[in-house]
Amino acid sequence: GFFYAVVAAVLFAFTPLLIKILNSTYEVPALVITMWRNVLGIALLLPAFLLFKPSLLKLEREHFGFIALYGVVFTFLNTIWTFSIQYNSASVATVLIYFSAPLSSLLGWWLLKEQFSWIKGLAIVLGLGGCALVALAGAEVHTNWIGLILGLLSGLIYAFYAVFGRLSARRGINPWTSTFYIFFFALVVLFILNILPISIPGQAPDLKSLLGLSNDPMAWLFMVLLTVPLVVGYGLFNQSLTILPSSTANLILTLEPPITAILAWLMLNEKLLPLQLVGTVLVLSGVLLVRLGFNRGSGNSLLD
Numbered sequence: 001g002f003f004y005a006v007v008a009a010v011l012f013a014f015t016p017l018l019i020k021i022l023n024s025t026y027e028v029p030a031l032v033i034t035m036w037r038n039v040l041g042i043a044l045l046l047p048a049f050l051l052f053k054p055s056l057l058k059l060e061r062e063h064f065g066f067i068a069l070y071g072v073v074f075t076f077l078n079t080i081w082t083f084s085i086q087y088n089s090a091s092v093a094t095v096l097i098y099f100s101a102p103l104s105s106l107l108g109w110w111l112l113k114e115q116f117s118w119i120k121g122l123a124i125v126l127g128l129g130g131c132a133l134v135a136l137a138g139a140e141v142h143t144n145w146i147g148l149i150l151g152l153l154s155g156l157i158y159a160f161y162a163v164f165g166r167l168s169a170r171r172g173i174n175p176w177t178s179t180f181y182i183f184f185f186a187l188v189v190l191f192i193l194n195i196l197p198i199s200i201p202g203q204a205p206d207l208k209s210l211l212g213l214s215n216d217p218m219a220w221l222f223m224v225l226l227t228v229p230l231v232v233g234y235g236l237f238n239q240s241l242t243i244l245p246s247s248t249a250n251l252i253l254t255l256e257p258p259i260t261a262i263l264a265w266l267m268l269n270e271k272l273l274p275l276q277l278v279g280t281v282l283v284l285s286g287v288l289l290v291r292l293g294f295n296r297g298s299g300n301s302l303l304d
Contacts, residue, residue: 001243004236005252006287011233013259017267018226026219029209030202033223034078035190036213040227041183049180056177063173070164070178071185077157078186079193083201084150097154119289126286127254133279162250165241175238179231251286258283 022028049056059067081097168178194204204210213219240249258280 001240001249002252004240005244005249006255008233008237008240009253009255010259011229011236012253012256013263014229015226015233016260017263018222022219022222022226026214026216026222028214028219028223029204031079031190031194031200032202032204032210032213033226034202035187035194035210036223037227037230038183038187038190040224041231042180042187044227044231045176045180045183049176056174056180059173059177059181063171066168066171067173067178067181068185070168071182072189073157073161073164074182075186075189077154077161079190080150080154080157084147084154097151097158123251123286123289126282126289127251130279130282130284130286131254131257133275133282159246159250162241162246165238165249166246168238169242175242176235179235179238182234183231254283255287 019030019033022033023030046057084097165175165178169175191210193200194210195207196203213223237249237253240252244252258276261276261280
């Protein structure tokens with residue numbers, strides 16, 4: 001479970017870089033990107049299921065309503081995150097969404113009866129502190145009340161997403177099945193958001209732009225490159241939730257900001273500041289604490 005969550009964090013770290021390229025270079029609106037990565041995600045998973053394991057497409061009728069709600073939570077996560085970036089800087093939005101780490105611990109304790117330990121609390125402090133240093137080092141921080149509310153709301157929804165993943169595991173739903181169907185329900189909701197007659201930040205200007213994405217073949221290539229790590233990442237994260245408590249899996253995902261900073265330094269020639277390296281060490285220390293918590297004792301984890 002720890003391995004699945006770490007690999008998911010590494011894959012998620014590529015997401016903002018590819019979105020930045022699609023936004024700045026090819027001028028693809030944010031909600032169009034979000035919708036198309038769901039389209040391509042379904043296009044990636046469906047033939048794989050049909051070829052190798054058709055049974056993964058089977059969803060029991062009793063789970064249909066739950067998965068639909070799970071898909072709506074997933075949609076809100078992506079949409080509110082987009083709005084948070086719209087109203088804040090990307091760095092501030094990144095810090096605010098990882099407010100989900102303590103929230104998921106509290107929700108896990110309240111809704112799932114997961115225990116809260118001192119080692120998990122220390123890991124939360126190290127993780128959030130590290131995220132703040134990575135995201136805010138050298139950045140000009142400009143925010144407002146709307147941006148702050150949206151950012152904190154994105155963290156809350158992220159925490160609920162982790163809880164839903166854990167509940168899905170307890171229901172015995174295969175994590176790849178749940179990944180496929182939440183992508184499907186998110187696609188439906190995002191299509192509606194893009195064609196609404198009201199103005200929404202990141203919305204497609206018209207139906208032709210929504211369905212066409214871009215006339216540049218390179219934009220389609222980057223869209224595929226964005227989709228593959230995203231689909232595999234969510235699949236592995238959902239897989240980790242079949243083994244780990246939701247709060248622990250979410251703590252491990254705090255690896256994402258420092259990995260993104262390093263990738264941006266390597267791929268986009270962005271500066272990697274000393275404080276960002278310190279933040280990376282703090283995040284890694286928190287994740288190491290999580291791992292050591294599972295190694296201590298025989299059968300019982302200090303995290304639970």
